[in-house]
Amino acid sequence: MSLVTGTLNQYIQFVERMFRTSQGNILARLLSLRDDHVANRNLLSSDIATLVEGNCVAPLDEIIISHLLCVKSLYMKDFIDAYAHQSACVGSVVRLLQAQKEVNWGLPLMYTVCLDLRLVAQKAEARTPQSNGKILEKAAECLLACFRVCAADNRSSDADTKRLGMLNLVNQLLKVYFRINKLHLCKPLIRAIDSSPFKDQFPLAQQITYRYFVGRKAMFDSDYRSADEYLAFAFQNCHRNSLRNKRLILTYLVPVKMLLGFMPAKHLLQKYDLLQFWDLVSAVKNGDLRGIDKVMEEHENFFIRAGIYLIVEKLKITAYRNLFRKVYLAENTHQIDIACFQAALKVMGQDDVDSDETQCIVANLIFDGKIKGYISYQHKKVVVSKQNAFPPLSSLY
Amino acid sequence: MMSSYFDFFCKNIESAEDQNTDQIVGTCNLMCPEDEINLREVERLVHVLEVWGMERKLVKSYSRSAADSNMAVPHLLRPYAVLINTVQFLLLEITRRKDVPASVVYDFVDDRLRAVRQDMTIQRLPPEQCVNLLEPMIRFYVYYSHKLSNLPLKDYDPALNKKSLLECMKWYLSSCDTIDENKKLDELSGLLSHLDLNRNTKLTNDRVLIESLYIVCNLNDLHPLYRYVHHSKQLRREPKLQLAYEIAITNLQGNYIKVCRLLDKVCPLTYCALFTYLPTLQRNALEVLSHAYNNKRLTIPSEVLVHWLHFADEFEAQAVCAHYGLKVEKHAVRFDKTDFAGDSTLHQLKLDDNKKLGSQSNQKFEISIIDIFTYTTSK
Structure with missing residues (x-):
């Protein structure tokens, strides 16, 4: 059966046969925008609607019409139109799934049309800058309609429930929300997945994508321990040949790990082409505050694009801790003059910091548990604990 | 199925040039x-x-x-x-x-x-x-x-x-x-x-x-900072905006002393915004202090606290410390982390003439209400 050259009628019959025999995967391919049949111009008659309508079972005809109209619009490079058709296509698939009780073989079809919807919406978005995320937002609403059908299917048996399709959709939605910067909308989705009984049964690939996004969300909310957990899972389980994905995960995992006191090795950064972090690592290790500012300026665009600029700002606190630890080791005493710390700050380029502000920085480190001890205002000294005055950062979180 | 909103939106895009007729x-x-x-x-x-x-x-x-x-x-x-x-x-x-x-x-x-x-x-x-x-x-x-x-x-x-x-x-x-x-x-x-x-x-x-x-109106929130970071370089380099960012980052790092010092550099409206945040800042700072200066014998003079945390005078500093359960002595405060009552309600600062904008005794901001609504930050 050559779909690349067949007629429209042959195509319709083939789609209908796959539908009747419940062959979800093939059906999904037949209605994908990324399949070879899209190249077949025979399918793009001038009057698709009348030729298809009534020619096969409902609501399959609607799906086919929207699909082919979408292909046509894509050929004409009219992405807004293509988006409208694809969104109608998803709408019909939703109705199809709703009608199919106690079975879930339609899920692959849903995955495909939803993924295509997002891709088309991204295209449309790129062509219409004045939309400012509105098209993707609309696309997210379509995806949510699918999500509701899946999440509500709690009568079917565990093997046949459409709830198994939830994670795929959630991943699509997370991608959209991250793109249009509406992270607050992620929360209910994450809750739905985390409370799902199928949490650990979803395919590994989907789990990795999911945790990558949830990890980034946690990072955005300054919950670094969870971020570490999610991103580390994603990194360890990501396929070893997916270098690009592994690099993406590391872009976020490295700064989170650094905040938690684990510095990456140079060869790791080298392997994933992330040497931008190496200068930062050495600056933080040495308590070189001037160095941090320099790195931030140098790689500003990289840090901003990755959304980790503010984390790098937070790493300055770690740098203070490392710097003061060096002073403590050099002084080799448990009573250190504030003036010594102040002098060290001066060496690192913090000229405008006086005794009061130095005390303030130390006070915060003590409050966070990064230094064990207390300050005496009268004597202008920091008295540190005889044991473990600077506990390893990795032991604190 | 498309909702009417998206229809409207698409139409808007199509007819971006000609005037909206249904307006x-x-x-x-x-x-x-x-x-x-x-x-x-x-x-x-x-x-x-x-x-x-x-x-x-x-x-x-x-x-x-x-x-x-x-x-x-x-x-x-x-x-x-x-x-x-x-x-x-x-x-x-x-x-x-x-x-x-x-x-x-x-x-x-x-x-x-x-x-x-x-x-x-x-x-x-x-x-x-x-x-x-x-x-x-x-x-x-x-x-x-x-x-x-x-x-x-x-x-x-x-x-x-x-x-x-x-x-x-x-x-x-x-x-x-x-x-x-x-x-x-x-x-x-x-x-x-x-x-x-x-x-x-x-x-x-x-x-x-x-x-x-x-x-500065949302110092406890990271989102304004994410917004700042994504501005064009030109906008980010605006001195006033850079100052606001510096205040926010300094606050994030817990450096209360520097935040209070930067208060002297801000324009009148930024000052207004920061002033409403001041009680929160002071409360957090006192908590940090009660851990860092935790000692049964040692104290910090009240006038130092006035200086550090932008209190109006010693009385105010002592009253606020007492509000959070800290022991106040003649001209000093004793910090003890077990004394600090973190669950007390946030204190309020009295707005006397020294802090009021537009009042004669506030030398920093001798500014009329008309100026408040019309001044520009770029000079």
Whole structure:
């Protein structure tokens, strides 16, 4: 059966046969925008609607019409139109799934049309800058309609429930929300997945994508321990040949790990082409505050694009801790003059910091548990604990 | 299936060039529609601030949109030019009235500004016009949040103020983003420089100020900082905005001393915004201090605390420390982490003449209320 050259009628019959025999995967391919049949111009008659309508079972005809109209619009490079058709296509698939009780073989079809919807919406978005995320937002609403059908299917048996399709959709939605910067909308989705009984049964690939996004969300909310957990899972389980994905995960995992006191090795950064972090690592290790500012300026665009600029700002606190630890080791005493710390700050380029502000920085480190001890205002000294005055950062979180 | 909203949106994109035909344009050339004037005169609903000697200057009041009332009536809506005049009148004339308490002025202006925003929404004013109307409103809310901060809840509700402030700010900022995206930046700066010429007589539009206020009004929130980071390099390098970012980052790092020092460098409205945050800052700082200076014998002199945490005087510093359960001695405070009562309610700072903007004894900001609404940060 050559779909690349067949007629429209042959195509319709083939789609209908796959539908009747419940062959979800093939059906999904037949209605994908990324399949070879899209190249077949025979399918793009001038009057698709009348030729298809009534020619096969409902609501399959609607799906086919929207699909082919979408292909046509894509050929004409009219992405807004293509988006409208694809969104109608998803709408019909939703109705199809709703009608199919106690079975879930339609899920692959849903995955495909939803993924295509997002891709088309991204295209449309790129062509219409004045939309400012509105098209993707609309696309997210379509995806949510699918999500509701899946999440509500709690009568079917565990093997046949459409709830198994939830994670795929959630991943699509997370991608959209991250793109249009509406992270607050992620929360209910994450809750739905985390409370799902199928949490650990979803395919590994989907789990990795999911945790990558949830990890980034946690990072955005300054919950670094969870971020570490999610991103580390994603990194360890990501396929070893997916270098690009592994690099993406590391872009976020490295700064989170650094905040938690684990510095990456140079060869790791080298392997994933992330040497931008190496200068930062050495600056933080040495308590070189001037160095941090320099790195931030140098790689500003990289840090901003990755959304980790503010984390790098937070790493300055770690740098203070490392710097003061060096002073403590050099002084080799448990009573250190504030003036010594102040002098060290001066060496690192913090000229405008006086005794009061130095005390303030130390006070915060003590409050966070990064230094064990207390300050005496009268004597202008920091008295540190005889044991473990600077506990390893990795032991604190 | 497409919703009507997306249809509308697509149509908007298609007909971006030609004017929106379905847009409602107001035709009311007074600050208050005639219908409302007549009604309120008859019903004796004229506000004391609308009486100017023998004259009456009524301003359209806010009314909730209800299902049975049609708000989209052109003769009840004021076009942009009238709205600008109305905002100008409210902020530059009404706020100067001394015959009623400040909280009454605030409630009145707040209500009338809300009606202005309603007219803006119904007429779907373009972002270029919205920013000019919203900018002075933001100044108003920030200024009065400071001025009224000592009043009891029945006279002034800070939560409602914050709500209105955020509404205006988000609207303003998203309008700016739309303008940026439409690449009409040249036009805006043209508009800005035009307005700068009219300094002290007319309202202005100072984007850098509003972007800074967005940061300092939300110091506990990272989102304004994410926004800052994504600005164009040119905007990020604006000294005032950079200062606001520095304050936020410094606050994030817990460096209370530097935050209080930077207080001396800020412009009057930024000061107002920071002042309402000051109690939170002081509370957090005292908690840090009670851990860091945790000692049964040692103390910190109260005057040092005044200096560190921007207290008015020793009495205030000691009173606040006592409020959180710390032991206060003659001229010093003893810090002990077990004493610190973190669950006490947040303390309030008394607003004496030294801190009040526009008062004679506040040398830092000898500024009139008119200047508050018209000064620009760029020099």
